[in-house]
Amino acid sequence: MKQAKIGTRAIWAGEQDALAFGATQVPIVQSVSFGYDDMEEWYEVAIGKKHGHIYGRNTNPTVQAFEAKIMDLEGAEAATSFSTGMAAISNTLATFLYPGDRIVSIKDTYGGTNKIFTEFLPKQQIDVVLCETGAHDAIAAEVDKGCKILYLETPTNPTVKITDIKRMADVGKQAGAIVIVDNTFATPINQNPLALGADLVIHSATKFLGGHADALGGVVCGSTDLVDAIYHYREINGATLDPMSAYLLLRGMKTLKLRVDKQSENALAVAKYLQTVDIVEDVYYPGLSTHHGYDIAVNQMRQYGGMLSFAVKGGVTTVSKLLPQLNYANRAANLGSVETIVGPSRTTSHVECTSEERAAMGIPEGLIRYSAGIEDIEDLIEDLEQAFQKIHDKRAVI
Numbered sequence: 001m002k003q004a005k006i007g008t009r010a011i012w013a014g015e016q017d018a019l020a021f022g023a024t025q026v027p028i029v030q031s032v033s034f035g036y037d038d039m040e041e042w043y044e045v046a047i048g049k050k051h052g053h054i055y056g057r058n059t060n061p062t063v064q065a066f067e068a069k070i071m072d073l074e075g076a077e078a079a080t081s082f083s084t085g086m087a088a089i090s091n092t093l094a095t096f097l098y099p100g101d102r103i104v105s106i107k108d109t110y111g112g113t114n115k116i117f118t119e120f121l122p123k124q125q126i127d128v129v130l131c132e133t134g135a136h137d138a139i140a141a142e143v144d145k146g147c148k149i150l151y152l153e154t155p156t157n158p159t160v161k162i163t164d165i166k167r168m169a170d171v172g173k174q175a176g177a178i179v180i181v182d183n184t185f186a187t188p189i190n191q192n193p194l195a196l197g198a199d200l201v202i203h204s205a206t207k208f209l210g211g212h213a214d215a216l217g218g219v220v221c222g223s224t225d226l227v228d229a230i231y232h233y234r235e236i237n238g239a240t241l242d243p244m245s246a247y248l249l250l251r252g253m254k255t256l257k258l259r260v261d262k263q264s265e266n267a268l269a270v271a272k273y274l275q276t277v278d279i280v281e282d283v284y285y286p287g288l289s290t291h292h293g294y295d296i297a298v299n300q301m302r303q304y305g306g307m308l309s310f311a312v313k314g315g316v317t318t319v320s321k322l323l324p325q326l327n328y329a330n331r332a333a334n335l336g337s338v339e340t341i342v343g344p345s346r347t348t349s350h351v352e353c354t355s356e357e358r359a360a361m362g363i364p365e366g367l368i369r370y371s372a373g374i375e376d377i378e379d380l381i382e383d384l385e386q387a388f389q390k391i392h393d394k395r396a397v398i
């Protein structure tokens, strides 16, 4: 049968093996363990000769359905899930990195990932090289010197910088590195890193995959060899996704295509609107032809995603006045949900960093991260308009 399109697969893929009692929906299998009357069968499941479940830290049917769905959407052979996105990242790195190894990455990764690179890996005698994000030649030169892992994130959090995945995956392959891409911002709807040559793709499922800000989770997809090794690390170290969260993520993913299409459309419209606002100094969105990564984004992304950021004149003072005026936005640290979410980088993606560290990463203190929801676009733009108007009026009074 011809393979269905991604929106159809988001609904149907991965669920068949977990269905029971004729129910059309995957059950939440809220059970710590799975019992066997037949000792031989138990043994065969234990050694992996027969499909089945033994203990919830290892596998669970609801969790496996979630893994099977994302695996299908990313075009991967295998996937293994985690309690959070950070668990997916830390466990994946810990599976492959040993003292004396070298990892090459970029300066603009997610704040928590950056902390692993700057705080935790060096304590384990792992050599971490962080290149300027988007400096493809510099990254290639570092990879050529030899490394175990090339770790990328594109678009990045929060200034949505773009890295050429295909070009960097080729460089990584030649150097014998495992190429990992955090695809949280783009989602499989807009970008498939494995098809562009990456070895592993990681998601914070907490964000767009779940899409309703009600469950934490993470996942890694790739070849069976690599994912089996990561699964083994996780089953022993224990950062397992729980069945209730797996169910919520699975349900959220059914509308992934609808949501991400609408969020991408809304983000582009908001970005274009913000370019016309006086008090806005800079707008960062890869779908704007003025964005430095636009040419690469056009080639490797189908749409440019729901995330953008913008810098306002007057820094933190303006940010603090502006954000409370918005009626249709949560002021919160997460992103990728159905509702619009705003926040300054210093309290969201890069709360772990000092203001000096943020400045070094090119994150202005007046930067606002904007995660477009699925609201009607007219309302989002009017909401921004009235908020800008209010702070403008206040300044006139002062």
Ligand SMILES: *Cc1c(COP(=O)(O)O)cnc(C)c1O
Pocket: 084, 085, 086, 087, 110, 112, 153, 157, 182, 184, 185, 204, 205, 206, 207, 216, 217, 218
């Ligand atoms: C949120 C996020 C993470 C971490 O995910 P958690 O589920 O919060 O642990 C990693 N990478 C990116 C790009 C993120 O936005």
